[in-house]
Amino acid sequence: MYSLFLECPEQDAELLSSELWEEGASGIQEESLPGARCQLRAWFDDPTGLLQRFAPFQPRIEADQEIDWEQASRQAWQPFEIGKKLYLAPEWDEDPTPRGRMRLTIHPGQALGTGDHPATQLCLEALEKHLPPAAVVLDVGAGTGILMAAAALLGARHVAGCDIEYDSIAVAYRNLLTDGLPPHVFAGSTRAVRSQSVDLLVANINAVTHEALAAEYARVARRCLILSGFPDRHAGRVRQAMLGHGFELAETIEKNEWVCLVLWNEDNS
Numbered sequence: 308m309y310s311l312f313l314e315c316p317e318q319d320a321e322l323l324s325s326e327l328w329e330e331g332a333s334g335i336q337e338e339s340l341p342g343a344r345c346q347l348r349a350w351f352d353d354p355t356g357l358l359q360r361f362a363p364f365q366p367r368i369e370a371d372q373e374i375d376w377e378q379a380s381r382q383a384w385q386p387f388e389i390g391k392k393l394y395l396a397p398e399w400d401e402d403p404t405p406r407g408r409m410r411l412t413i414h415p416g417q418a419l420g421t422g423d424h425p426a427t428q429l430c431l432e433a434l435e436k437h438l439p440p441a442a443v444v445l446d447v448g449a450g451t452g453i454l455m456a457a458a459a460l461l462g463a464r465h466v467a468g469c470d471i472e473y474d475s476i477a478v479a480y481r482n483l484l485t486d487g488l489p490p491h492v493f494a495g496s497t498r499a500v501r502s503q504s505v506d507l508l509v510a511n512i513n514a515v516t517h518e519a520l521a522a523e524y525a526r527v528a529r530r531c532l533i534l535s536g537f538p539d540r541h542a543g544r545v546r547q548a549m550l551g552h553g554f555e556l557a558e559t560i561e562k563n564e565w566v567c568l569v570l571w572n573e574d575n576s
């Protein structure tokens with residue numbers, strides 16, 4: 308694609324534009340110049356045959372730089388570190404993992420769960436700090452499976468995830484398989500899970516859902532809850548819902564107004 312630049316007095320711009328359209332321009336941009344003049348930039352596959360016709364308007368041709376969209380989107384997904392142990396890197400990243408960190412592969416192109424949301428990052432930080440050794444973990448609202456993958460990396464013995472959206476389940480299944488992790492995902496929510504069968508339950512959803520599922524969380528999780536996905540103004544509600552079920556607040560972590568509550572059931576620790 309090439310750009311043809313023309314200059315003309317402002318009052319001639321409209322007429323000149325319509326001539327350029329007639330010549331098959333695929334787009335035209337107008338820019339004001341000093342002295343009531345303007346510059347028209349028109350895109351053509353090959354405008355060389357138009358130079359003579361538009362000679363009075365100081366025509367100039369420039370080859371447009373090809374935009375490499377794949378490269379541009381890759382530039383937008385740079386690896387980053389979370390907490391003290393994790394290194395989140397897109398699947399195409401070939402840089403070595405920084406020493407002392409574990410590589411958590413992210414799969415850009417999927418809406419939720421690429422690790423760039425503060426609530427996801429808070430869950431990752433909390434997992435890193437609070438995951439008991441060899442724990443059985445349940446991720447409620449697994450999305451792309453990013454928290455499941457993190458729990459597995461951080462040493463969980465068994466990780467399962469559920470989601471009420473079938474699309475998410477399919478994506479999580481594929482991602483976990485690609486990452487060489489067991490894809491224990493199922494469609495639905497906590498109801499299918501046996502009572503007291505999970506050491507740590509992580510859920511990045513929203514305050515209303517956490518309140519609605521509070522009794523279920525307490526039924527399936529023995530020791531620790533990591534709950535995020537809500538702004539700080541809703542943290543009190545979520546905390547209150549869990550206190551009624553024997554869970555005590557161990558830590559609150561925040562990022563850009565998002566909150567993550569870590570709650571422990573001391574009776575089972």
Ligand SMILES: C[S@@+](CC[C@H](N)C(=O)[O-])C[C@H]1O[C@@H](n2cnc3c(N)ncnc32)[C@H](O)[C@@H]1O
Nearest residue numbers: 420427447448449450470471472475496511512
């Ligand atoms: C914000 S995304 C979290 C994705 C991923 N876990 C993360 O941290 O990036 C919330 C997910 O919870 C799921 N969800 C919402 N309500 C749910 C429920 N009652 N039970 C299970 N999953 C639910 C949604 O379908 C969505 O995939």
